[in-house]
Amino acid sequence: MIEREYAYYAGCSLEGTASSYDRSIRAILKDLGVVIKEPVDWSCCGSTPAHAMDHVLAGALAARNLAIVERMETATLTTPCPSCLSAFKKARAKILTDKSFKDEVNQLLDDPYEGTVKAKSTLQVIYEDVGLDAVVAKVTTILPDLKAACYYGCILSRPPRLAAFDDPENPVSMDRLLAACGIEVRDFAFKTECCGAAFGVPKREMVLRLTHKVLNMVQDCGANCVVVACPLCQQNLDLRQAQVNRAMGSSFSLPVLYFSQVLGLAFGYSPVELGLDKHIVSVDRLIRSRSPKGTEETASPAKSAARKNAARGAEETNRERERIASVVKET
Amino acid sequence: METVRLASDTLNDFAAEVSQATGQDVVRCYQCGNCTAGCPYTEFFDYPVSQIMRMIQTGQREKVLNSKALWLCATCETCSTRCPCEIDVADVMDGLRNIAYREKRFTEKDIRTFYESFLTSLKNHGRIFELEIIARYNLKSGHLLTDADLGPKVMKQLHFTPKRIKGRDKVARIVKKFMEKK
Numbered sequence: 001m002i003e004r005e006y007a008y009y010a011g012c013s014l015e016g017t018a019s020s021y022d023r024s025i026r027a028i029l030k031d032l033g034v035v036i037k038e039p040v041d042w043s044c045c046g047s048t049p050a051h052a053m054d055h056v057l058a059g060a061l062a063a064r065n066l067a068i069v070e071r072m073e074t075a076t077l078t079t080p081c082p083s084c085l086s087a088f089k090k091a092r093a094k095i096l097t098d099k100s101f102k103d104e105v106n107q108l109l110d111d112p113y114e115g116t117v118k119a120k121s122t123l124q125v126i127y128e129d130v131g132l133d134a135v136v137a138k139v140t141t142i143l144p145d146l147k148a149a150c151y152y153g154c155i156l157s158r159p160p161r162l163a164a165f166d167d168p169e170n171p172v173s174m175d176r177l178l179a180a181c182g183i184e185v186r187d188f189a190f191k192t193e194c195c196g197a198a199f200g201v202p203k204r205e206m207v208l209r210l211t212h213k214v215l216n217m218v219q220d221c222g223a224n225c226v227v228v229a230c231p232l233c234q235q236n237l238d239l240r241q242a243q244v245n246r247a248m249g250s251s252f253s254l255p256v257l258y259f260s261q262v263l264g265l266a267f268g269y270s271p272v273e274l275g276l277d278k279h280i281v282s283v284d285r286l287i288r289s290r291s292p293k294g295t296e297e298t299a300s301p302a303k304s305a306a307r308k309n310a311a312r313g314a315e316e317t318n319r320e321r322e323r324i325a326s327v328v329k330e331t
Numbered sequence: 332m333e334t335v336r337l338a339s340d341t342l343n344d345f346a347a348e349v350s351q352a353t354g355q356d357v358v359r360c361y362q363c364g365n366c367t368a369g370c371p372y373t374e375f376f377d378y379p380v381s382q383i384m385r386m387i388q389t390g391q392r393e394k395v396l397n398s399k400a401l402w403l404c405a406t407c408e409t410c411s412t413r414c415p416c417e418i419d420v421a422d423v424m425d426g427l428r429n430i431a432y433r434e435k436r437f438t439e440k441d442i443r444t445f446y447e448s449f450l451t452s453l454k455n456h457g458r459i460f461e462l463e464i465i466a467r468y469n470l471k472s473g474h475l476l477t478d479a480d481l482g483p484k485v486m487k488q489l490h491f492t493p494k495r496i497k498g499r500d501k502v503a504r505i506v507k508k509f510m511e512k513k
Contacts, residue, residue, distance in 0.1 A: 012459035017488040043457040043502045048406065049446035050453075052428045060505045061453070098354070108505045154407035159419065168412045194371040194407035201468055201477060202441035203403070206375050239481060239488075280484050 006125065007069040007117075008036035009088075011081040011231075012044050017239075018081075018231035020275025024260035025080050025122055027274065031138050031267050032130045036078070039068040045087040048198045055094070059101065060108040062091035067113035080122040080260070082156045082230045088119035089162050121156060123229050123259065124165045127173040132180045139181050140268040145289045148262070149188040149223035150174040151195075151214065151237070153230040158192065168192070174227060174259045181266035182293075190217040195236040205247070211236045212248045225255045225286060227262055234258060238280050255283035265290065341390035349387050353426035359416040360384040366410035366420050376400035380410055380420060387423070396431045402439035404428075444472045454506040457499035462489055 008029075014022035029036055046061030066088060069077045079085050095102040096115045106112040126135070152174065157166040166173045169192065175185045195214055196207030215237065218226050228234050238256035245251055256279065264274040265287060276283055335341065346357050360381075367379040377399045378386065386395045395401075401424060410420035437443040448467040452460050469475050478485075496502070 012461075012494075015458065015494055016461045016490050017485065019488070019490075041457075041496050041498045043496055043498065044453045044459050046453070047449070047459075049449040051406070051425055052402075052446055053432050053450070054429055055425070057506065061502070064502070064505070108508055110501060154405070154409070158408040159411040159421070192409075194405055194409070197405040197407065198445075199403075199405060199442070201465060202439075202445040202472070203375075204477070206372075206403070209374075210371055239485060242484075243480070278488050 005035040006078040007074040009079040011084040013231035020278045021258045024264045024274040045084040059091045059105040062087040063113035069117045148227045149218040153233045186221045186223040208247045345390040345392045369409040456493040457496035457502040460493035
C-alpha cells in the first residue's frame with residue numbers, strides 16, 4: 001500500500017519569507033487526501049552553514065528532527081524544502097554507513113536517531129505516492145495563459161545516489177504535474193543550474209549574475225513564468241529580480257510561483273488562499289483568464305493540445321514509476 | 332607559470348587526510364575536467380574545482396585550505412553528479428571547508444560572518460529568525476546597508492518575532508558542545 005500519512009517538516013523558511021509555499025502545500029495535500037502530522041518542537045535542520053562548518057554539527061541538527069519523527073511511529077518525514085531534505089538525507093546516509101559518526105552525533109542528542117525514518121520531498125510524495133491520476137481528478141480550473149518553465153534547482157534530484165528521485169540532469173516531475181493540470185510547459189535547459197543559493201547576502205554580485213542567467217534562459221524558452229520547488233530559488237528569482245535588472249541592465253518581469261501554488265490554482269483555490277499576494281512580481285495578469293474546467297470544450301486547438309499533453313504525461317509517469325521501482329529493487 | 336617545489340611546498344599525506352575526513356577516494360581523480368566544466372562557480376573561483384582535486388593529490392595543503400574556492404562553492408552537486416570516478420566532489424569541498432574552519436582559515440570573511448550569524452540565530456531560538464540574521468550580518472560585517480533596498484518589498488514576507496521552540500536549550504547545547512570541541 002502506498003503511504004498517505006507523513007510527518008511534515010515545514011522548515012524555517014516556510015515559517016518566514018516562504019510562508020506562501022507552506023500555505024499552498026498544506027492546501028493541496030488536504031485535497032489529495034494526504035495526512036500530515038507536525039513533529040512536536042522541531043528545530044532548524046542546520047542547512048548550509050552547519051555542514052560547511054562541521055559535519056557532526058550538521059548531522060546532529062538534522063538527526064534531532066529525525067529522532068523526533070522516529071518516536072511518532074511515522075516512517076517518512078516529508079519536507080517541501082530541498083535544503084532541509086538534503087540535510088536529512090545526508091545525515092541518514094552517513095549514520096547508516098559510519099558507526100563512529102553515528103555515535104558522535106547521538107552523543108549530542110538527548111534521544112538517539114537510529115536511522116529508520118527517511119526523508120522524502122513533498123514534490124516526490126505528490127508525484128510518486130499520490131500520482132498524476134489523483135491530481136488530475138482534483139483539477140477544477142484551467143489556466144490558459146500560463147507558459148511555465150519548471151526550475152528544479154540544484155539538490156532536489158542530485159546527487160542521484162543520495163536524492164534517489166527523478167532525473168539528475170533533466171528532472172520531469174514538476175513538468176508532468178503541471179501538464180496533468182492542462183498547463184503549457186516549455187522546454188527549459190536550465191532546470192538544475194544553480195541560482196546562487198545561500199550567497200544572496202554575503203556575495204550578492206555572484207548571485208545576481210547566476211540568477212540573471214537563469215531568468216534569461218526562462219525568457220528565451222518562451223515561458224512567461226518560473227515554477228519552483230525551493231524557497232531559496234524563489235527568493236533569488238523573485239525578490240532579487242529588480243536587483244538583477246539594475247545590475248545587469250535587463251528588464252525581466254517574470255512571476256515565480258511554487259508548483260504547489262500552480263496546482264492550488266488548478267484545484268480552484270484563490271491567489272490569496274495560496275499566498276500569491278506575498279510575491280514580489282505579480283502573477284495577476286497571467287491568471288486573470290482562469291475559468292472552470294469543462295467550459296473549454298469549444299475552445300482553441302492549443303487547449304486540446306494541453307489536454308493531450310496531460311494524458312501523455314500520465315502515461316509516461318506510470319512508465320517512469322515502474323522504472324524507478326525496478327531500480328530501487330535492484331539497489 | 333607558477334613553480335611548486337615538491338620538497339618544501341607539499342605534504343604527501345594530505346590526500347590521505349582528505350580521504351579520511353570525507354570518505355571519498357580522491358586519488359581516483361584523473362583530471363577529466365567534467366566537474367569544472369559544469370561548475371557554475373568556476374568564473375568566481377581562484378582555482379577551478381578540478382585543480383583543487385589535483386592540488387589535494389599533490390599535497391598542496393596550504394594553497395588548498397587558503398583558497399577562496401572552498402568558501403564560494405555552494406554545494407550545488409553538479410560535480411558530484413557528473414564525476415565519472417564517482418567521487419562526491421562537493422563532499423570533498425565540504426570536508427575541506429570543515430578543516431579550514433577548524434584551523435580558522437577564513438579567506439572569505441563575509442561568508443563566514445553570514446554562516447555564524449545564521450548559527451547564532453539557530454542557537455538563540457532553535458529555529459531561524461531571518462530578520463535577526465540579516466541585522467546581525469550587517470552589523471558584524473560592517474556592510475550596514477546590505478539588501479536595504481529590499482526592505483519595503485520584503486516587508487510583506489518577513490516575520491517580526493522569532494519562533495522560539497521549547498527545546499531551544501537542547502539545540503543550543505548541540506551548537507555549544509560542538510564549539511567547545513574545537
